[in-house]
Amino acid sequence: METAPKHREKKPRVSMPEQEPDQRAGNFQEVPLGYTAEMAVEEASRCLQCKKEPCVSGCPVGVDIPGFVRCIRSGEFGPAIQKIWATNSLPAVCGRVCPQEIQCEGRCVLGKKGEPLAIGHLERFAADFARDACISCDAAPVRSTGKKVAVVGSGPAGLTVAGDLIAKGHQVTVFEALHKTGGVLAYGIPEFRLPKDIVAHEVAQLERMGVRFECNMVIGVTLTLDELFEEGYDAVFLGVGAGLPRFMDIPGETLIGVMSANEYLSRANLMKAYRFPEYDTPIPRGRNVAVIGGGNVATDAARSALRLGADRVSIVYRRSRQEMPARAEEIRHAEEEGVELHLLTNPVRFLGDDDGRLVGMECLKMTLGEPDSSGRRRPVPEEGSEFVIECDLVVVAVGSGANPLLTRSTGDLKLNRWGYIEADPETGKTNLEGVWAGGDIVTGSATVILAMGAGRKAADSIQKYLTEKG
Amino acid sequence: MFKIIKRQEMAGGTIILNEIAAPRIARKARPGQFVILKANETGERIPLTMADFNPRQGTITVIYAVVGRSTSLFSQLQEGDSYQDVVGPLGRPTRLERMGTVVCIGGGTGVAVLYPIARGLKLLGNRVISIIGAREKELLILEDEMRAISDDLLVCTDGGSYGQQGLVTDLLAQVLQEERPDLVVAIGPVPMMRAVSEMTRPCNIKTLVSLNPIMIDGTGMCGGCRVSVGGEIRFACVDGPEFDGHQVDFDELMQRLQAYRAEERQSLECESQSLEIHRCKMEPQIVSAAR
Ligand SMILES: Cc1cc2nc3c(=O)[nH]c(=O)nc-3n(C[C@H](O)[C@H](O)[C@H](O)COP(=O)(O)OP(=O)(O)OC[C@H]3O[C@@H](n4cnc5c(N)ncnc54)[C@H](O)[C@@H]3O)c2cc1C
Ligand SMILES: Cc1cc2nc3c(=O)[nH]c(=O)nc-3n(C[C@H](O)[C@H](O)[C@H](O)COP(=O)(O)OP(=O)(O)OC[C@H]3O[C@@H](n4cnc5c(N)ncnc54)[C@H](O)[C@@H]3O)c2cc1C
Ligand code: SF4
Ligand code: SF4
Ligand code: FES
Numbered sequence A: 001m002e003t004a005p006k007h008r009e010k011k012p013r014v015s016m017p018e019q020e021p022d023q024r025a026g027n028f029q030e031v032p033l034g035y036t037a038e039m040a041v042e043e044a045s046r047c048l049q050c051k052k053e054p055c056v057s058g059c060p061v062g063v064d065i066p067g068f069v070r071c072i073r074s075g076e077f078g079p080a081i082q083k084i085w086a087t088n089s090l091p092a093v094c095g096r097v098c099p100q101e102i103q104c105e106g107r108c109v110l111g112k113k114g115e116p117l118a119i120g121h122l123e124r125f126a127a128d129f130a131r132d133a134c135i136s137c138d139a140a141p142v143r144s145t146g147k148k149v150a151v152v153g154s155g156p157a158g159l160t161v162a163g164d165l166i167a168k169g170h171q172v173t174v175f176e177a178l179h180k181t182g183g184v185l186a187y188g189i190p191e192f193r194l195p196k197d198i199v200a201h202e203v204a205q206l207e208r209m210g211v212r213f214e215c216n217m218v219i220g221v222t223l224t225l226d227e228l229f230e231e232g233y234d235a236v237f238l239g240v241g242a243g244l245p246r247f248m249d250i251p252g253e254t255l256i257g258v259m260s261a262n263e264y265l266s267r268a269n270l271m272k273a274y275r276f277p278e279y280d281t282p283i284p285r286g287r288n289v290a291v292i293g294g295g296n297v298a299t300d301a302a303r304s305a306l307r308l309g310a311d312r313v314s315i316v317y318r319r320s321r322q323e324m325p326a327r328a329e330e331i332r333h334a335e336e337e338g339v340e341l342h343l344l345t346n347p348v349r350f351l352g353d354d355d356g357r358l359v360g361m362e363c364l365k366m367t368l369g370e371p372d373s374s375g376r377r378r379p380v381p382e383e384g385s386e387f388v389i390e391c392d393l394v395v396v397a398v399g400s401g402a403n404p405l406l407t408r409s410t411g412d413l414k415l416n417r418w419g420y421i422e423a424d425p426e427t428g429k430t431n432l433e434g435v436w437a438g439g440d441i442v443t444g445s446a447t448v449i450l451a452m453g454a455g456r457k458a459a460d461s462i463q464k465y466l467t468e469k470g
Numbered sequence B: 001m002f003k004i005i006k007r008q009e010m011a012g013g014t015i016i017l018n019e020i021a022a023p024r025i026a027r028k029a030r031p032g033q034f035v036i037l038k039a040n041e042t043g044e045r046i047p048l049t050m051a052d053f054n055p056r057q058g059t060i061t062v063i064y065a066v067v068g069r070s071t072s073l074f075s076q077l078q079e080g081d082s083y084q085d086v087v088g089p090l091g092r093p094t095r096l097e098r099m100g101t102v103v104c105i106g107g108g109t110g111v112a113v114l115y116p117i118a119r120g121l122k123l124l125g126n127r128v129i130s131i132i133g134a135r136e137k138e139l140l141i142l143e144d145e146m147r148a149i150s151d152d153l154l155v156c157t158d159g160g161s162y163g164q165q166g167l168v169t170d171l172l173a174q175v176l177q178e179e180r181p182d183l184v185v186a187i188g189p190v191p192m193m194r195a196v197s198e199m200t201r202p203c204n205i206k207t208l209v210s211l212n213p214i215m216i217d218g219t220g221m222c223g224g225c226r227v228s229v230g231g232e233i234r235f236a237c238v239d240g241p242e243f244d245g246h247q248v249d250f251d252e253l254m255q256r257l258q259a260y261r262a263e264e265r266q267s268l269e270c271e272s273q274s275l276e277i278h279r280c281k282m283e284p285q286i287v288s289a290a291r
Helices: A035-042 A065-073 A077-085 A093-098 A119-132 A154-164 A196-209 A225-230 A261-270 A296-307 A328-337 A450-469 B023-028 B069-075 B110-123 B141-148 B168-178 B188-202 B252-258 B261-290
Strands: A148-152 A173-176 A213-214 A237-238 A258-260 A288-292 A311-315 A341-342 A345-352 A359-373 A377-381 A387-390 A393-396 A436-439 B003-010 B015-019 B034-040 B046-052 B059-065 B083-090 B101-107 B125-134 B150-155 B183-187 B207-210 B224-230 B232-237 B242-244
Touching: A035 A065, A035 B110, A065 A077, A065 A296, A077 A093, A077 A345, A077 A377, A093 A196, A093 A450, A119 A288, A148 B101, A148 B224, A154 A173, A154 A196, A154 A237, A154 B059, A225 A237, A225 B141, A237 A387, A237 A450, A258 A261, A261 A296, A261 A393, A288 A296, A288 B168, A296 A328, A296 A393, A311 A345, A387 B023, A436 A450, A436 B101, B003 B224, B015 B069, B023 B046, B023 B059, B023 B083, B034 B059, B046 B069, B059 B069, B059 B110, B069 B261, B101 B110, B101 B168, B101 B188, B110 B183, B125 B141, B125 B168, B141 B150, B168 B188, B183 B188, B188 B207, B188 B252, B224 B242, B224 B252
Parallel strands: A148 A173, A148 A237, A173 A213, A237 A436, A258 A393, A288 A311, A288 A393, A311 A341, B101 B125, B101 B183, B125 B150, B183 B207
Antiparallel strands: A345 A359, A359 A377, A359 A387, B003 B015, B015 B059, B034 B046, B034 B083, B046 B059, B207 B242, B224 B232
């Protein structure tokens, strides 16, 4: 903030217009509506253009924040997006879903005395502007290298690898197990937070650049890793995500009305069950819904339940609000819409009726004890504090694990003891020649931008390998 | 897109056979495995077992009963039409071994699922006694095919309109009086599989059943297909669909299959209404096209 004139700090952050809570809780349209050009310029003008760029060090892929903000400030929206694209190929997504408060915005000096610059909002603005104006990445066309790369999984990690390597002139094919591309961006994160058109646009952009997408291909089953090499692929990137639902392992978990967040959100987003019966896949429209967990997945499930017409929705979390891993904005949005928080509460069993349908959930009150291995204070049950939450739908959103479908068909691929793939954090290399991995299947559930960062590193390493291989 | 090469109606149109071009799946398919099909953009993902597959021609065959919204949508697809999505082969293949004498029991459309398994067992040199049954004669499928690969084929219908009168379990009881098979494979409605498992339990005859819980992805991602087997929770799509019948909690499975009963009814009502709506929507278009 060295040379910055004082008056700039006083300006409040330009807030983004949003749908009103009582209105939006009844629809699946996006909640924050986006900045107008005037708003974006005004917010961008709050930036102090700090020489040390602390904000950049908070961004896992090092977006040139002062640079693109400067462009927006002077109304040059086209150049702004080119600056972002240099390090981040999915800004329309990241601007919407990055946990900015602990990343870029968490380091912004404006945040010390007032509110940090709305970096996420500005990034989203630039990306949406580019999409509306049909601006595309102006990378120069390159000569084909004749090398073939297979990308397994079309989540943010895979999409990043595909984009980086097609730009280098390799032939890239993305194999996706589901019938739709995008990974969690398509099946997990709901429409009201990340419109599916945006994800489809990013994929279409890659297709235009020459990336081939093959859906309905479960690698390890429809084709094995070895067969990919037999088909002539020179390198393979595994970005299959952490698609294994975790349950609570408590009695009553197979009652009708208890389901994993993966199932609930897949029904809603991937299968568009919120538009049942126009779409054929049904989803239980619980009246009393309890969601177990405290992350983005939990807030997404809870807010979806409200939109599907539940009378009451609560989030049941075993620690306190401070420890909730969800983005701050998601918790605020959920509360505004009427989601109740049952903090320091842990379910111990599910209760059902004679037809095997859920009617309630017995919980215990918790207190916070000593910090555990994650550095957060460990929740300890209070004796005799049992109570029942009435509910006819429980969504379990307590994290996910490594899906073994691909890895068990590839016996010599090295895994860690939780079943995640072991890959070099700097290059994404696995123990197998020609095989890279990155994203949630290496780190466990993390974030979109970390998966993209891992994809970028792997793409660099694959590029080096293919060049050296000649 | 996955094109329907051949379509055949069975059991008076209540059961349909589709042979579908899916070369990559055909190459990998093994008895006991299934695929998930989706007809169009708005369709559900529906699991169906492969009743046959032909790696040389690159086709797979499914045989399904028309029971609800999605299967009746499927039944409207004609030869030359396509499924938008087909994925597989999913699930673990049947462990086919030479065991000696095997009794293969199929009820209703379960016979379609049973057929490649029974054939595989026969090819390995087992003595195959097959029992197939249906409510009435018209609903009986694959009788000739089953006869061709069985050492003995016993047929029954509930009312006795064809074959012996009674349930497949009645015929199994007769067989068990004379034989002690090394393996029983039972595939059909859940109550049938439960009844067979109860009959073989006392004499401790290994019994395989194929479970059909509601599924979405079929890759172990959603957990919707979970079943209790031997007191443990298993995912039928990746750990099954075949399990030891003596270990399966059939009551729970039956309950879980009812999870969407209300929605299924609503969906079917919509189906019949939408046929009308489609007609109304079509007409003005035809008129304007004619102009
Ligand atoms: C509901 C929800 C909300 C979230 N909200 C946020 C948020 O707000 N901000 C944020 O930063 N992060 C969020 N995350 C986390 C983030 O989405 C993930 O960390 C990120 O998507 C991981 O990317 P990935 O590319 O590693 O894997 P994924 O996105 O999981 O993609 C993997 C893809 O691989 C496919 N696949 C799996 N196995 C195979 C196979 N054998 N063959 C072929 N394809 C296969 C899968 O079908 C999937 O499409 C959220 C996650 C969820 C579930
Ligand atoms: C691994 C697997 C393999 C299968 N193989 C075959 C097969 O080869 N041939 C075949 O005809 N069917 C098979 N099924 C069952 C088939 O998937 C269902 O009949 C189908 O999903 C019904 O869809 P629908 O929309 O037409 O009916 P819905 O409207 O969904 O349901 C109509 C009726 O069918 C029942 N039902 C719903 N889902 C299922 C289900 N998964 N299994 C059984 N009953 C159900 C409902 O309770 C209801 O009474 C298989 C199921 C699984 C899980
Ligand atoms: S990618 Fe994410 S962390 Fe980086 S600047 Fe953009 S919003 Fe911030
Ligand atoms: S975004 Fe914040 S930290 Fe970064 S340059 Fe602007 S004022 Fe400084
Ligand atoms: S169908 Fe989703 S886990 Fe089996």
